[in-house]
Amino acid sequence: MTTTQADTPTRSDSDARRAVAAAGIGWGLDGLTWTMYSFALTVLLPVLGISTALAGWVTALSIVASAVGGVVCGVLADRLGRVRVLTWVIIGYSVFTALTATAQDFPQFLTWRVLEGVAFGGEWAVGAALVAEYTQAARRGRVLAFVQSCYAIGWAVSTATYLLVFSFMPPEFAWRVLFAIGVLPAAVAFVIRRTTRDRIDLAAITPVRHNRFAALFTRGQLRTTLLATLLGICIQGIYYSVFVFLPLFLKSERGLSVIGTASYTWVVIIGSFAGYLASGFVHDAIGRRPTFALFFLGSVASIGLFVFSPIAHPEIGYAISFVLGFFASGQAGGMGAYLAELFPTTSRASGQAFAYNVGRGLAAFGPLSVGAWGTAIGLGTAVFWVGAIAAVLGFVALALLPETRNRNILADAVGRRN
Incomplete structure (x- = not known):
């Protein structure tokens, strides 16, 4: 018998809205702090005596740590x-x-970032x-x-906080204030815990001793797990290689001030927001694989335009920045x-966490490569080549998934309950 989303255990529409709000707020705050x-x-960098190469290592090790944390949290989410x-x-x-904000040297800074x-x-x-478990299949792409x-x-x-803090405080102190503000999202966690509940009671459909993580590597699931992880590597390799070094690229290679850097970053952010939303509708309209392929091509093209085109005319630079944000984030x-x-x-949750976060951990070689290659071939050129290589590997993963x-x-939850 074929099951539909309506056949599965249900919660109210208000539960679904709270779930979307909880995940959206959580991810938005994640974006704020990261x-x-x-x-x-x-x-x-000069304040703590950190080189560009060491900055690449900080980014890389932080992303690797996120892979470990993500897998652990995914397993816990499937159990608890x-x-x-x-x-x-x-x-x-x-x-x-x-x-x-309290870091006094490179080891301390690295510890807190990890x-x-x-x-x-x-x-x-x-x-x-x-959110996926609350959302109807036909709308899942756009909601996620x-x-x-x-x-x-x-x-x-x-970005707004950066512009405000750095405009009114000396830079050597302002960066500490910027990080200190990052504690504020903790208050949101308590609201989420009191108002949001899970769609599925996992304990009711799975034996306590069932090893959810090991299930990812069984004969029927291993191929999907590995290919999904490769896709995660490619998507995040493009994303982090571009956006981790964006402010540094604008300042060091374009010679922009704090205000100039923030202006271009705003345009990229607007493009990113539009790209995320547009990609969801395209995913629901034409499917997952063709949409990813389309955005991979757009990402490589827009990275090339951004790093190799002069910005003598701001209106052209802003247009290119919008396109960069649209595709490099939308992918x-x-x-x-x-x-x-x-x-x-x-x-x-274990599978998503493994594919996304191990993918992110291995994608750390993207920013690491940018940091290492940047001194030899230029920061912009390094970003472009890392993005192009990631896109090619992404096409391979899509062809096999x-x-x-x-x-x-x-549907599997219904079968187990019945």
């Missing part, structure tokens, strides 16, 4: 529930972001699993893309829906 690093990087773990990770990344990375890694997969777009909102708040918009559709309910548009992801 992107602070890119802005602070422009001034903290989505909402409970989502609350923990929001508190974690808020506190460790604030503690970064610990923030552990908590940061858990948010996306847990929130995406929660909306949640993804909240990252751009957090990035916008981070990640379908990850939540696609990964949710590739893994079964009992190991969904199935199309999953309109898949009922809770």
Whole structure:
């Protein structure tokens, strides 16, 4: 018998809206705290005696730590529930972001960034699993893309905070204030914990001793797990290689001031928000694989335009920046829906966390390569080549993965309950 989303265990529409709000707010706050690093990087390097190459290592190790944290949180979410773990990770990344403000040297700075990375890694997969289980199959792409777009909102708040703080305080002190503000999102976690609940009672459909993580590597699931992880590497390799070094590129290679850097970043953020939302509708209209392919091509083209085109005419530079944000961010918009559709309910958060966060951990070689190659071939050229290589590997993953548009992801939960 074929099941539909309506056949599965239900919650009210208000529960669904709260789940979307919880995941969206969590991901937006994730964007707020994470992107602070890119802005602070422009001034903290000389203050703490950190080279560009070491900055690349900080980014890389933080992303690797997020892979570990993400997998652990995914497994916990499949065992203890989505909402409970989502609350923990929001508190974690808020506190460790604030503690970064206390760093006095490179080892301390690295320690806090790595610990923030552990908590940061858990948010996306847990929130995406929660929302995917509430959303109708025909709308899953756009709803999950909306949640993804909240990252751009957090990035916008981070940019506004950067502009405000750095305009009124000396740079050597302002970066500490920027990180200290990162503790504020912790208060949101308590609201989420009290108002949001899971769609599925995992304990009712899975034996306590069932190893949810090991299920990812069984004969029937291993191929999907590995290919989904490769896709995660490629998507995030493009994203982080572009946006971690964006403020530094604008300042060092374009010679822009704080205000000039913020202006271009605003345009990129607007493009990112539009790209996330647009990709969701395209995913629901034509499918997961063709949409990813389209945005991969657009990402490589827009990166090339951005780093190799002069910005003597600001209106041209702004237009290119918008396109860069649209494609380089929009290519990640379908990850939540696609990964949710590739893994079964009992190991969904574990699978999404593994593919997304191990993918992110290995994608750390992207920023690491940019930092290492940048001194030899230029920062912009390094970003372009890392993005192009990631896109080619992404096409390989897409060719081998199935199309999953309109898949009922809770059919297995119905079967187990019955």
